[in-house]
Amino acid sequence: MSDSAVLAAPVLVAPPRIALVGNPNCGKTALFNALTGARQKVANYPGVTVERKVGEFLSPAGARVQVIDLPGTYSLRARSPDEEVTRDVVLGRFEHETPPDVMVCVADATNLRLHLRLVLELKKLGRPIILALNMMDVAEARGCRVDASALSAALGVPVVPTVAIKRTGVVGLLDQIDRSMMVMAADGPPAPCGWSEPSARDLRAYHQEVEAILAAALRDAGKPSLATQRIDAALLHPAIGLPFLFLVLFLMFQAVFAWAALPMDMIDQGLGWVQAAAGAALPEGMLKSLITDGIIAGVGSVVIFLPQILVLFLFILILESTGYMARAAFLLDRLMGGVGLHGRAFIPLLSSFACAVPGIMAARTIENRADRLATIMIAPLMTCSARLPVYTLIIAAFVPERTVAGGMIGLQGLVMFTLYAAGILSALAVAFVLKRTIFKGAREPLLMELPAYRLPSPRDLLIGLLERARIFLARAGTVIFAIMILLWFLGTFPGAPEGATGPAIDYSFAGMLGHALAPLLAPIGFTWQIAIALVPGMAAREVAVAALGTVYALSETGDALSGSLSGVLAADWSLPTALSLLAWFVFAPQCVSTLSVVKRETNSWFWMLVMIAYMTLLAYGAAFVTFRLSSALLGG
Amino acid sequence: MTAPVSGSMSGPASAAVPSPVARMTPGPAPGTSSDPPPVGDGCRLGSLRKGQRAVVTGLDESAVATPLPPGELERRMIEMGLIEGARVEILHEGFPGSDPLAVRINDHTLAMRRAEAHAVLVTLG
Numbered sequence: 001m002s003d004s005a006v007l008a009a010p011v012l013v014a015p016p017r018i019a020l021v022g023n024p025n026c027g028k029t030a031l032f033n034a035l036t037g038a039r040q041k042v043a044n045y046p047g048v049t050v051e052r053k054v055g056e057f058l059s060p061a062g063a064r065v066q067v068i069d070l071p072g073t074y075s076l077r078a079r080s081p082d083e084e085v086t087r088d089v090v091l092g093r094f095e096h097e098t099p100p101d102v103m104v105c106v107a108d109a110t111n112l113r114l115h116l117r118l119v120l121e122l123k124k125l126g127r128p129i130i131l132a133l134n135m136m137d138v139a140e141a142r143g144c145r146v147d148a149s150a151l152s153a154a155l156g157v158p159v160v161p162t163v164a165i166k167r168t169g170v171v172g173l174l175d176q177i178d179r180s181m182m183v184m185a186a187d188g189p190p191a192p193c194g195w196s197e198p199s200a201r202d203l204r205a206y207h208q209e210v211e212a213i214l215a216a217a218l219r220d221a222g223k224p225s226l227a228t229q230r231i232d233a234a235l236l237h238p239a240i241g242l243p244f245l246f247l248v249l250f251l252m253f254q255a256v257f258a259w260a261a262l263p264m265d266m267i268d269q270g271l272g273w274v275q276a277a278a279g280a281a282l283p284e285g286m287l288k289s290l291i292t293d294g295i296i297a298g299v300g301s302v303v304i305f306l307p308q309i310l311v312l313f314l315f316i317l318i319l320e321s322t323g324y325m326a327r328a329a330f331l332l333d334r335l336m337g338g339v340g341l342h343g344r345a346f347i348p349l350l351s352s353f354a355c356a357v358p359g360i361m362a363a364r365t366i367e368n369r370a371d372r373l374a375t376i377m378i379a380p381l382m383t384c385s386a387r388l389p390v391y392t393l394i395i396a397a398f399v400p401e402r403t404v405a406g407g408m409i410g411l412q413g414l415v416m417f418t419l420y421a422a423g424i425l426s427a428l429a430v431a432f433v434l435k436r437t438i439f440k441g442a443r444e445p446l447l448m449e450l451p452a453y454r455l456p457s458p459r460d461l462l463i464g465l466l467e468r469a470r471i472f473l474a475r476a477g478t479v480i481f482a483i484m485i486l487l488w489f490l491g492t493f494p495g496a497p498e499g500a501t502g503p504a505i506d507y508s509f510a511g512m513l514g515h516a517l518a519p520l521l522a523p524i525g526f527t528w529q530i531a532i533a534l535v536p537g538m539a540a541r542e543v544a545v546a547a548l549g550t551v552y553a554l555s556e557t558g559d560a561l562s563g564s565l566s567g568v569l570a571a572d573w574s575l576p577t578a579l580s581l582l583a584w585f586v587f588a589p590q591c592v593s594t595l596s597v598v599k600r601e602t603n604s605w606f607w608m609l610v611m612i613a614y615m616t617l618l619a620y621g622a623a624f625v626t627f628r629l630s631s632a633l634l635g636g
Numbered sequence: 637m638t639a640p641v642s643g644s645m646s647g648p649a650s651a652a653v654p655s656p657v658a659r660m661t662p663g664p665a666p667g668t669s670s671d672p673p674p675v676g677d678g679c680r681l682g683s684l685r686k687g688q689r690a691v692v693t694g695l696d697e698s699a700v701a702t703p704l705p706p707g708e709l710e711r712r713m714i715e716m717g718l719i720e721g722a723r724v725e726i727l728h729e730g731f732p733g734s735d736p737l738a739v740r741i742n743d744h745t746l747a748m749r750r751a752e753a754h755a756v757l758v759t760l761g
């Protein structure tokens with residue numbers, strides 16, 4: 001559904017276009033979703049949307065209308081790349097694009113004093129405007145009363161009250177859009193654009209105008225959210241704030257293990273059953289090997305991690321939708337300042353725990369180029385969810401499942417937390433070095449809105465999780481599936497020569513490649529099977545796990561297949577090798593999508609190459625040190 | 637509801653307010669001082685403590701070190717609602733060093749550092 005509603009490129013026969021413009025976090029994307037039925041990301045912090053998204057709907061008059069959702073902005077002056085997108089769309093500076101025909105300004109009814117200023121600025125563009133007075137439910141709950149018709153009269157713009165998340169007022173908005181487009185068609189070409197970059201004096205004049213409008217239209221200013229103030233009194237408390245934040249992150253990683261264990265076991269058993277059934281049903285031969293060793297062992301070894309990924313996303317979704325993200329940025333501003341980063345950098349970095357790609361894009365909200373580049377460079381060091389399978393697999397094979405600290409903390413979860421911490425600490429160290437060498441300069445000021453807390457709606461959480469599951473399974477079913485088939489071929493042909501003793505994979509193309517790479521990786525303790533897995537792992541990190549699944553399935557002689565992959569690894573690898581591989585994956589730059597998004601966002605090959613170089617170097621170095629140290633300590 | 641404070645808004649505050657660089661102490665150069673002296677009978681947002689309320693009387697970024705071009709910090713602050721006549725209250729302070737600040741400005745809450753809050757002139761009350 002969302003795929004059909006969100007088009008990447010403008011269509012040729014241009015339908016009328018409307019753009020959703022407004023301050024950050026006022027509900028533009030929620031309204032976009034309500035209008036088009038799309039499922040773009042909605043969350044309770046400023047700077048969620050960082051690129052333009054295009055969708056379509058049918059107006060009540062039967063016209064096809066294109067809607068553009070834009071990043072929020074406080075003014076058209078554009079201080080950061082996300083705000084530049086908004087400015088360029090609104091001013092028609094995008095190549096091959098006229099400015100939108102109608103602008104729907106979205107404003108938070110509880111904060112008109114701030115939001116109306118932008119509306120006045122947008123009026124200067126000389127194009128038809130509709131004001132969507134959003135969050136009317138919150139306004140009502142806080143006793144804030146706005147007289148919509150008085151507002152419309154004072155502002156000279158049609159006003160439609162809405163509650164975007166409940167789709168209230170959408171019909172009224174659609175009607176108004178039709179009316180505005182009719183008026184526009186009758187009026188002929190729009191007035192010339194009268195906008196120019198406002199000076200401080202102009203900005204003050206806008207504010208004065210807003211005060212005059214509010215004097216006419218605001219019946220009761222209402223009270224600010226008392227609940228938010230009470231919660232913040234605890235969560236931003238100097239003594240409680242940071243410990244609580246770290247507790248939340250710690251619980252998140254514990255939960256990834258604890259809550260996901262049961263469903264993972266079930267998937268594991270299910271896969272074992274499918275593999276056995278397929279093995280029994282299929283005649284002995286190539287096809288059987290392709291299906292059981294190639295597809296089920298490969299794709300299955302990744303699918304099994306779905307529960308963990310969903311638990312991780314559940315936590316991130318809750319943090320994002322309650323409004324805690326902006327608080328975390330507040331709490332960490334001082335600490336991150338120690339390494340020269342901006343508090344805001346926390347938001348892209350936390351998104352990177354899910355995946356570095358949206359994380360790197362979220363860095364668009366950071367105004368200063370040097371700060372933004374530094375944030376982009378360290379984002380892939382945050383342990384993304386694709387590394388989760390690798391970590392889990394090795395931990396399950398080598399770390400005993402028991403609890404420490406009197407049964408309170410799972411040892412496996414603790415090791416996982418340590419790996420996450422290693423990623424975070426090395427990211428901070430890299431930032432520290434970068435900010436003192438290439439990205440020198442004073443820190444950009446922090447001016448960030450702290451939104452009122454909101455209870456996440458269970459429905460939205462569920463939709464967010466299902467969307468995640470769909471993406472994950474789609475990847476397993478396409479990219480990983482294809483790579484596994486390819487790998488199976490490379491691992492099977494050419495077959496073993498007459499009288500060979502080892503498994504066929506030893507003599508295959510993949511085996512040759514693995515053996516060729518082995519000397520390079522021997523100093524860090526990697527086996528030739530690992531070497532094979534690292535190559536397809538370039539596509540995406542979790543593919544390495546799938547590849548190990550296939551490689552070991554092909555390597556097993558006889559019927560030893562029944563054991564799970566982690567059991568096979570526990571028998572095959574030494575502990576130093578396992579630790580070394582973990583250290584490698586804390587740093588390894590193996591993800592084509594991350595590298596290409598770095599190329600796009602920095603608009604340069606150079607930074608992408610720098611990233612590959614520094615991460616590979618760190619990965620090899622860390623693995624080397626880990627392998628040597630642990631070998632020496634364990635007497636290996 | 638805040639009555640618009642006309643008169644004091646006739647132009648950029650930096651022109652209306654006398655230079656805050658008091659030449660009494662040979663302290664650090666202007667712009668690096670973390671605690672500039674109060675101006676006139678008012679004081680600066682950056683020196684308020686948790687729970688204190690005030691009204692903004694002007695903006696003066698000359699006392700603040702920023703990597704931004706001149707005038708930019710002032711414009712950003714105005715865009716975020718820090719304008720003459722705005723009621724402000726320090727809601728929360730960060731840690732360590734009671735920094736950054738969570739400041740309520742009329743109807744919304746803004747996170748900002750003390751260093752930059754020194755650019756906001758206020759009178760208590």
Ligand SMILES: Nc1nc2c(ncn2[C@@H]2O[C@H](COP(=O)(O)OP(=O)(O)OP(=O)(O)O)[C@@H](O)[C@H]2O)c(=O)[nH]1
Binds near residue numbers: 046
């Ligand atoms: N109660 C209530 N909450 C709303 C309404 N509209 C949006 N929200 C919530 O407000 C928050 C922000 O919504 P978004 O749609 O992401 O806001 P946005 O304007 O797209 O934000 P940016 O992309 O950051 O500029 C989310 O938590 C929404 O659930 C509304 O009408 N009522």
Ligand SMILES: [Mg+2]
Binds near residue numbers: 030048071072
């Ligand atoms: Mg949005």
